[in-house]
Amino acid sequence: LVLACVICSPQNYPLYIRSIPAENELKFHYTVHTSLDVVDEKISAMGKALVDQRELYLGLLYPTEDYKVYGYVTNSKVKFVMVVDSSNTALRDNEIRSMFRKLHNSYTDIMCNPFYNPGDRIHSRTFDNMVNSMMMQVC
Amino acid sequence: MEGLTLSEAEQRYYCDLFSYCDTESTKKVASNGRVLELFRAAQLPNDVVMQIMELCGATRLGYFGRSQFYIALKLVAVAQSGLPLRVESLNTVKDLPLPRFVVSKNEQESRHTAVYSSDADNPASYSGVIPPPPGRIQVKKGSVSHDAVQQRTSTDQQESTSPVVSPQQSPPTSPHTWRKHNRHPSGGNNERPLAGPGPFWAPFSEAQPGSSTSSDPIWSGHSPPPHQENWVSFADTPPTSALLAMHPASVQDQTTVRTVASATTTNEIRRQSSSYDDPWKITDEQRQYYVNQFKTIQPDLNGFIPGSAAKEFFTKSKLPILELSHIWELSDFDKDGALTLDEFCAAFHLVVARKNGYDLPEKLPESLMPKLIDLEDSTVLPVFSEVGEQTGEVGYSGSPAEAPPSKSPSMPSLNQTWPELNQSSEQWETFSERSSSSQTLTQFDSNIAPADPDTAIVHPVPIRMTPSKIHMQEMELKRTGSDHANPTSPLLVKPPDLPEENKISSSIKFTPGNTVNGYSSSDSYTSDAEQIGSTVTRQRSHSGTSPDNTAPPPPPPRPHPSHSRSSSLDLNRSFSVTPGQQQAGVVAYPPAVPPRPQPSQGAGPHVHRPVDAEGLIAHTSTSPQQIPEQPNFADFSQFEAFAVSGVNKEQEDEIETHSEVLQVEKPSDSTSSLRVAKADGRVEDKTPANVPTSAGKGTTPLAPPPKPIRRRLKSEDELRPEAEEHTQKTGVIAAVLASQPSIPRSVGKDKKAIQASIRRNKETNTVLARLNSELQQQLKDVLEERISLEVQLEQLRPFSHL
Numbered sequence: 038l039v040l041a042c043v044i045c046s047p048q049n050y051p052l053y054i055r056s057i058p059a060e061n062e063l064k065f066h067y068t069v070h071t072s073l074d075v076v077d078e079k080i081s082a083m084g085k086a087l088v089d090q091r092e093l094y095l096g097l098l099y100p101t102e103d104y105k106v107y108g109y110v111t112n113s114k115v116k117f118v119m120v121v122d123s124s125n126t127a128l129r130d131n132e133i134r135s136m137f138r139k140l141h142n143s144y145t146d147i148m149c150n151p152f153y154n155p156g157d158r159i160h161s162r163t164f165d166n167m168v169n170s171m172m173m174q175v176c
Numbered sequence: 177m178e179g180l181t182l183s184e185a186e187q188r189y190y191c192d193l194f195s196y197c198d199t200e201s202t203k204k205v206a207s208n209g210r211v212l213e214l215f216r217a218a219q220l221p222n223d224v225v226m227q228i229m230e231l232c233g234a235t236r237l238g239y240f241g242r243s244q245f246y247i248a249l250k251l252v253a254v255a256q257s258g259l260p261l262r263v264e265s266l267n268t269v270k271d272l273p274l275p276r277f278v279v280s281k282n283e284q285e286s287r288h289t290a291v292y293s294s295d296a297d298n299p300a301s302y303s304g305v306i307p308p309p310p311g312r313i314q315v316k317k318g319s320v321s322h323d324a325v326q327q328r329t330s331t332d333q334q335e336s337t338s339p340v341v342s343p344q345q346s347p348p349t350s351p352h353t354w355r356k357h358n359r360h361p362s363g364g365n366n367e368r369p370l371a372g373p374g375p376f377w378a379p380f381s382e383a384q385p386g387s388s389t390s391s392d393p394i395w396s397g398h399s400p401p402p403h404q405e406n407w408v409s410f411a412d413t414p415p416t417s418a419l420l421a422m423h424p425a426s427v428q429d430q431t432t433v434r435t436v437a438s439a440t441t442t443n444e445i446r447r448q449s450s451s452y453d454d455p456w457k458i459t460d461e462q463r464q465y466y467v468n469q470f471k472t473i474q475p476d477l478n479g480f481i482p483g484s485a486a487k488e489f490f491t492k493s494k495l496p497i498l499e500l501s502h503i504w505e506l507s508d509f510d511k512d513g514a515l516t517l518d519e520f521c522a523a524f525h526l527v528v529a530r531k532n533g534y535d536l537p538e539k540l541p542e543s544l545m546p547k548l549i550d551l552e553d554s555t556v557l558p559v560f561s562e563v564g565e566q567t568g569e570v571g572y573s574g575s576p577a578e579a580p581p582s583k584s585p586s587m588p589s590l591n592q593t594w595p596e597l598n599q600s601s602e603q604w605e606t607f608s609e610r611s612s613s614s615q616t617l618t619q620f621d622s623n624i625a626p627a628d629p630d631t632a633i634v635h636p637v638p639i640r641m642t643p644s645k646i647h648m649q650e651m652e653l654k655r656t657g658s659d660h661a662n663p664t665s666p667l668l669v670k671p672p673d674l675p676e677e678n679k680i681s682s683s684i685k686f687t688p689g690n691t692v693n694g695y696s697s698s699d700s701y702t703s704d705a706e707q708i709g710s711t712v713t714r715q716r717s718h719s720g721t722s723p724d725n726t727a728p729p730p731p732p733p734r735p736h737p738s739h740s741r742s743s744s745l746d747l748n749r750s751f752s753v754t755p756g757q758q759q760a761g762v763v764a765y766p767p768a769v770p771p772r773p774q775p776s777q778g779a780g781p782h783v784h785r786p787v788d789a790e791g792l793i794a795h796t797s798t799s800p801q802q803i804p805e806q807p808n809f810a811d812f813s814q815f816e817a818f819a820v821s822g823v824n825k826e827q828e829d830e831i832e833t834h835s836e837v838l839q840v841e842k843p844s845d846s847t848s849s850l851r852v853a854k855a856d857g858r859v860e861d862k863t864p865a866n867v868p869t870s871a872g873k874g875t876t877p878l879a880p881p882p883k884p885i886r887r888r889l890k891s892e893d894e895l896r897p898e899a900e901e902h903t904q905k906t907g908v909i910a911a912v913l914a915s916q917p918s919i920p921r922s923v924g925k926d927k928k929a930i931q932a933s934i935r936r937n938k939e940t941n942t943v944l945a946r947l948n949s950e951l952q953q954q955l956k957d958v959l960e961e962r963i964s965l966e967v968q969l970e971q972l973r974p975f976s977h978l
Contacts, residue, residue: 102974123974149513151483152490152501160498162538163505 038122039136039172040104041065044144046156047114049073053159055168056120069118072098072106076116079108093141094134109137117141136171143167186253190246193277197245211245217277218252228252252277456541458525466521480514486523493527499536503527506540518545 041056043065051069056062075098095108100123109117117140119133143164147153150161197210215225232247254260458466467477473489474481481489490500507523508515515523522544530536 100974146505146511149483149508149511150501150504151487151513152497152504160501161505162502166538 038124039119040122041069041120042140042168042172043069043118043120044140044159045069045073045116045118047116048156049116052115052157053164053168055165055172057172065120068101068104068106068120072108072118073116075099075106076108076110076118080110080114094137096130107133107137109141111141111144115144117144139167139171186250190249193249194242194245211248214277215248215252218256219277220252220255224255228255456525456529456537457543458521462525462528463521466524467517469524470517470520477517480512480516481520483513483515486515486520490523490527493531495527495530499530500527502536503530506536507544509540509545 039057040061041054043051043055044053046052051066054062054066054069056065076095079095079098093109093111095110098106098108098118100106102123104123105121107119107121109119111117117137119136121133147159147161147164148155153159153161193214197214212225215228218225220228228248228251231251232244469489470477470481473485486504487500490503491497493500495503503523503526506526507519509519509522522540525544526536
């Protein structure tokens with residue numbers, strides 16, 4: 038089950054956080070924050086590697102006993118982090134990838150909105166609906 | 177006076193009434209005359225009225241200040257609802273209906289018109305006018321200045337009727353109008369957006385004629401100047417006027433309101449409103465207005481408004497950014513960051529609606545959906561060029577003024593670009609979803625799982641949903657990814673089939689292998705050469721792993737691999753290269769293995785294959801006897817046997833890979849030992865071994881794999897003696913090897929011998945090919961097991977963190 042979904046800005050502050058159940062948000066704040074280190078590590082490791090779609094997906098950042106954390110970074114260093122329940126082994130890598138792709142697409146749509154200033158928290162209802170449906174679908 | 181808390185509706189209504197009573201336009205005092213008139217209209221007994229007046233303090237003060245007036249109104253409501261008049265009841269009574277003032281028709285009309293006219297602040301006091309056409313607004317604007325309220329009074333009366341007649345533009349009567357009073361039995365009033373006026377009333381009453389540009393009364397921009405300044409004013413005037421008109425009326429009895437609105441026009445209103453079933457529909461005047469506004473930004477109607485310009489424009493409406501953002505999301509249909517005419521109209525309409533208090537819908541209403549004009553209008557080429565260019569430009573081409581010039585240029589078939597762009601934008605996502613994932617094969621695979629409905633990739637092959645299977649397939653996909661796709665698919669197919677119906681799978685495998693040729697050709701592993709190549713590689717990999725398998729129970733001895741594979745990649749090649757050897761092998765085999773039905777040949781290799789996947793079924797046992805031996809399937813003990821056989825196979829593979837005649841010894845020892853062990857223990861285990869051995873021994877044309885039981889027995893017998901005879905490797909292998917060298921000599925001697933040897937070689941060929949496939953199967957099985965083990969390991973890994 039996808040437990041949480043977080044979008045972080047290039048400056049590493051969260052633009053959007055959604056967790057299921059909603060009250061565990063704080064816990065995921067911490068988890069995602071620590072995972073940002075791993076993300077940075079992977080990004081820097083790429084170096085001058087070409088940035089193609091495949092490399093945007095960072096894969097499993099690190100597993101803990103309760104959950105696994107997956108990462109995805111865009112070309113503009115906007116990071117998507119997803120926390121998945123460890124007990125769900127049926128959640129395949131491809132599904133995670135597709136979920137990140139959807140996130141990325143929706144994020145792009147938000148950016149197209151002239152009323153959205155990059156760096157603001159994301160309040161879009163459309164985006165919320167998309168994320169909810171995505172997380173629920175997996176559940 | 178204690179503080180009076182009024183609900184929004186009450187606030188509005190009271191304000192309304194106060195304005196009405198404020199004949200002297202003082203905004204502070206309601207004229208007594210009017211107030212009394214009002215109270216009379218409330219149909220309350222006089223003493224009650226007196227009581228109210230006392231309570232509200234008017235008698236004390238001698239006049240009706242605003243607060244007194246409000247309190248009085250509230251008390252009227254209290255009284256009307258039958259509650260005792262108490263000061264305390266002012267704030268304690270909740271959900272008090274608004275005070276009703278019943279007036280005669282004429283009175284009401286005049287009152288309403290008067291109200292409207294007296295409402296100096298509300299330039300849009302077109303009584304009962306639902307959004308008057310923009311044109312009309314213009315006219316009125318010209319004529320109406322905030323100062324000219326009085327002048328309008330007379331016109332208002334006329335307008336009160338006429339505007340009502342005007343097309344009942346029902347600006348979005350949003351389904352979720354929060355105004356209860358919006359619900360009028362008659363269709364006409366229902367359409368009227370009532371929400372708006374409320375919040376505007378106050379500002380209206382305050383903001384004087386002067387320009388109400390600054391304040392909220394953007395709607396007041398009926399007059400041209402405000403209009404231009406307050407961008408919102410235009411379109412809103414119609415609704416606002418209507419709203420304003422409706423407001424007081426609506427508060428009252430709906431029926432009375434209706435009559436008030438305009439007795440004459442009520443019917444017309446009803447008629448008109450009824451024609452507007454869709455609350456979100458844009459009326460013609462509204463649309464015209466929007467179009468005009470569009471032109472101010474973007475002269476070309478078929479062009480785009482870049483996001484930045486649109487942002488400025490809509491920001492003028494003073495809606496919160498969040499709502500504007502939501503409106504944008506709703507209206508920007510193609511998500512390109514720019515607004516076409518349709519999108520712009522939709523957005524505008526939503527803004528208007530929101531201004532009037534209607535909640536924004538979650539999804540774009542159908543009537544607001546932008547039609548792809550471009551698709552319809554195929555004649556305007558230049559426009560399309562612009563469109564094309566604009567759509568291409570994400571960075572909104574600066575100001576609108578700049579846009580036009582940029583558009584002018586050439587245009588490649590814009591007719592098509594637009595739809596293409598639309599389509600491409602729609603398809604882009606799916607494309608990216610599909611193509612972006614390089615692992616199309618795995619995706620194919622993974623679609624079995626609940627996956628992304630967007631991708632909608634239909635997986636043709638029924639694949640079991642067990643994790644091990646999926647992993648298997650993945651592994652196979654990945655493994656065979658380098659190989660040609662075709663070979664892998666059958667592989668994919670097979671493993672999944674195995675779990676469920678071993679019989680079926682085995683039968684499937686068997687059937688193709690009914691004939692030697694048939695077997696090799698039908699072998700899903702494509703061409704032999706390819707198979708061999710892959711098999712060899714796999715075997716090599718296998719060999720790497722085989723040592724591990726030696727520990728477990730003795731693997732079935734595999735005579736074939738030893739001599740056939742060796743270093744050559746291509747079995748055929750190897751066969752051709754060492755015909756002699758093969759012949760020898762073949763020669764060696766036939767005598768050892770009693771004649772077996774041909775079908776079994778095909779079955780043989782199949783046996784191994786089915787064995788691998790689930791390994792739960794004695795495919796080996798079944799294969800030799802093919803389908804009829806299904807009862808053997810249930811024999812789970814064969815699983816171990818299978819595992820063993822798998823191991824054995826690996827060993828054999830190893831043997832094969834390493835097996836050169838010279839190297840035969842090493843593996844042969846292990847295999848022979850294994851074989852012996854096998855002979856001791858497991859009948860089934862031997863089948864795989866037996867198969868090769870028997871095949872090797874050449875049950876002549878098709879010895880091979882087939883029937884485990886019989887073979888076992890026979891092979892056992894054969895093996896034992898062989899083992900005894902040939903200590904090296906499996907007896908068969910040894911025999912084969914041994915026999916091989918002798919063949920060439922015989923060949924050269926006799927033609928018939930040559931022909932015979934040729935025949936035997938061919939047989940050996942087929943046998944070895946079968947073996948190949950079997951070994952491949954075994955390899956796969958082992959890999960699958962490996963995958964499952966890895967999966968388990970991963971599952972266990974989290975615990976290792978503890």
